[in-house]
Amino acid sequence: MSNPADSLYNIRILDEFADKKSIIHDVHPLMKVLTTGAYLLVTVSFSNYELSGMLPLIFYPVIIMTLADIPMVPVFKRVLLALPLIIGIGLFNPIYDKSPMLVLPWITISGGWVSFFAILIKGFLTILAALILIATTGMTRIASALRTIRIPGVFIIQLLLTYRYIAVLVEEAGRIVRAYSLRSAGEKGIKFRDWGSLTGHLLIRSIERAQRVYRSMCCRGFTGEYHIGREKGIGIGDILYFAGWSLSFVIIRYFNIPEMIGWVMMGVRR
Amino acid sequence: MSHHIIQADNLKYKYPDGRQALNGVAFKITHGESVGIVGANGAGKSTLLMHLVGVLFPDEGEIMIGDVPVTKKTLPLIRQRVGMVFQDPDDQLFMTTVYDDVAFGPRNYKLPEEEVEKRVISSLDTVGILHLKDRPPYKLSGGEKRAAAIATVLAMNPDILVMDEPTSSLDPKSRRRLIRLLQSFTHTKIIATHDLDMVFELCERTIVLKDGRVITDGPTEKILCDAELMEECGLELPLGLQGCPVCGTKKPI
Numbered sequence: 027m028s029n030p031a032d033s034l035y036n037i038r039i040l041d042e043f044a045d046k047k048s049i050i051h052d053v054h055p056l057m058k059v060l061t062t063g064a065y066l067l068v069t070v071s072f073s074n075y076e077l078s079g080m081l082p083l084i085f086y087p088v089i090i091m092t093l094a095d096i097p098m099v100p101v102f103k104r105v106l107l108a109l110p111l112i113i114g115i116g117l118f119n120p121i122y123d124k125s126p127m128l129v130l131p132w133i134t135i136s137g138g139w140v141s142f143f144a145i146l147i148k149g150f151l152t153i154l155a156a157l158i159l160i161a162t163t164g165m166t167r168i169a170s171a172l173r174t175i176r177i178p179g180v181f182i183i184q185l186l187l188t189y190r191y192i193a194v195l196v197e198e199a200g201r202i203v204r205a206y207s208l209r210s211a212g213e214k215g216i217k218f219r220d221w222g223s224l225t226g227h228l229l230i231r232s233i234e235r236a237q238r239v240y241r242s243m244c245c246r247g248f249t250g251e252y253h254i255g256r257e258k259g260i261g262i263g264d265i266l267y268f269a270g271w272s273l274s275f276v277i278i279r280y281f282n283i284p285e286m287i288g289w290v291m292m293g294v295r296r
Numbered sequence: 297m298s299h300h301i302i303q304a305d306n307l308k309y310k311y312p313d314g315r316q317a318l319n320g321v322a323f324k325i326t327h328g329e330s331v332g333i334v335g336a337n338g339a340g341k342s343t344l345l346m347h348l349v350g351v352l353f354p355d356e357g358e359i360m361i362g363d364v365p366v367t368k369k370t371l372p373l374i375r376q377r378v379g380m381v382f383q384d385p386d387d388q389l390f391m392t393t394v395y396d397d398v399a400f401g402p403r404n405y406k407l408p409e410e411e412v413e414k415r416v417i418s419s420l421d422t423v424g425i426l427h428l429k430d431r432p433p434y435k436l437s438g439g440e441k442r443a444a445a446i447a448t449v450l451a452m453n454p455d456i457l458v459m460d461e462p463t464s465s466l467d468p469k470s471r472r473r474l475i476r477l478l479q480s481f482t483h484t485k486i487i488a489t490h491d492l493d494m495v496f497e498l499c500e501r502t503i504v505l506k507d508g509r510v511i512t513d514g515p516t517e518k519i520l521c522d523a524e525l526m527e528e529c530g531l532e533l534p535l536g537l538q539g540c541p542v543c544g545t546k547k548p549i
Contacts, residue, residue: 041392042432164392190390238387241351245380246401246452247372253403 043096044164050094054264055163055171061271062159068275069151074141079282087154094162105153112149116142165189169252183250191236198231300327300455300484306357317343319508332495333488335505336530341488348458349380379454383461385445389433394444397433401452419450439470456484463491492534496520504529
């Protein structure tokens with residue numbers, strides 16, 4: 027994230043992944059949106075102390091990324107960007123919750139640490155799932171899927187334009203920072219006293235730019251609705267995709283699979 | 297062909313900051329004409345173009361495209377007839393692929409997808425970038441972006457093409473290619489530009505703007521060769537008509 031122009035490329039890389047062709051890309055966007063929704067619900071429904079139970083959830087993103095031929099590193103990097111926020115949420119758990127959860131001869135792990143890691147994993151998985159949805163479907167097709175389930179058009183436009191204008195904002199920021207650094211006599215970063223005028227400029231310039239983009243959209247008949255062209259109907263395969271994943275999520279939710287594997291390995295029976 | 301006539305009548309427009317950008321502009325452009333709109337920076341060229349596509353509306357006066365006045369109600373019709381190519385192609389290209397960008401307009405008019413595809417392919421073919429249809433627009437060169445921006449407008453099948461500085465930031469070869477392309481179009485063309493040499497080659501008629509007024513309107517050859525007039529309007533003779541930079545000899549006009 028050292029250079030805003032680099033991060034612009036990074037934003038758009040997800041769109042490029044969405045243009046690939048694979049079994050996952052072929053699944054109807056609505057089914058992918060619903061599957062992601064189900065995954066998010068199941069992930070957040072785990073309590074903060076059920077660390078082992080939620081571990082099998084990692085299979086979903088891994089399988090999808092492998093089948094859709096999406097490289098892991100760029101996607102994981104994007105998840106890391108949100109990590110400080112998640113750490114911020116769980117930061118105080120280890121401090122306030124010191125009740126021992128797991129006592130081993132050499133170390134005692136408190137409930138706070140377990141819940142901290144549970145929040146971390148939940149955050150990681152939910153963001154990953156959302157990014158994978160964008161990388162395998164693309165924002166415009168997601169929007170059309172939301173439209174078919176009667177989400178009001180105004181929300182969808184908000185979503186699409188916000189997504190588009192992030193790139194506009196980053197581009198403008200890149201230009202301002204470049205112009206600043208060329209005249210800052212080799213100093214690193216931006217001086218605190220210049221922050222005000224720079225962000226003010228950024229705001230005005232991106233509003234102007236956004237207006238020009240909007241005008242050019244209006245000149246081509248944009249009336250508040252995105253049309254993305256041909257979308258094939260929902261097939262039996264698409265329904266099976268959603269049903270299959272939902273079933274596995276339910277199984278993961280109600281059966282602690284790692285624990286069961288542990289029992290089998292240790293030869294313990296209930 | 298009365299529906300291709302563009303008539304501006306006493307257009308006045310003041311920006312919210314109080315600057316009077318248009319101050320009684322009037323002209324009539326008939327079917328198939330190529331008109332260059334020239335003038336110094338701030339003369340009102342871009343503002344005038346914005347009025348032609350109904351992005352801005354005049355405080356006074358009226359614009360007619362054929363028999364239809366440019367008003368909020370008639371916008372869908374106007375924008376189908378008048379295609380505008382913006383100065384910065386990046387403003388016009390915002391989808392993930394060139395194909396989707398060119399298809400954006402026809403899809404907004406709810407054309408069947410077969411027709412959309414036909415139009416996209418034919419417009420990309422016309423501007424010579426059919427091979428780039430699956431590329432993301434931000435990865436194109438300046439010339440390719442400009443061609444893509446023109447294709448986005450051609451796909452709407454407009455009768456009238458309005459262009460704001462089409463040759464700005466193009467290298468000489470891309471500029472030449474663009475001029476040839478525009479020469480091959482039979483549309484009514486309105487081109488606002490500082491590239492007087494292009495106007496000389498492309499437009500048989502020129503309108504000179506200064507401080508929001510039409511200073512003169514007539515045959516390009518007569519207007520652009522008038523050094524005194526050009527000087528008065530903050531312009532100069534087209535480079536092709538100026539003396540040779542090495543020996544100083546002037547071309548006979």
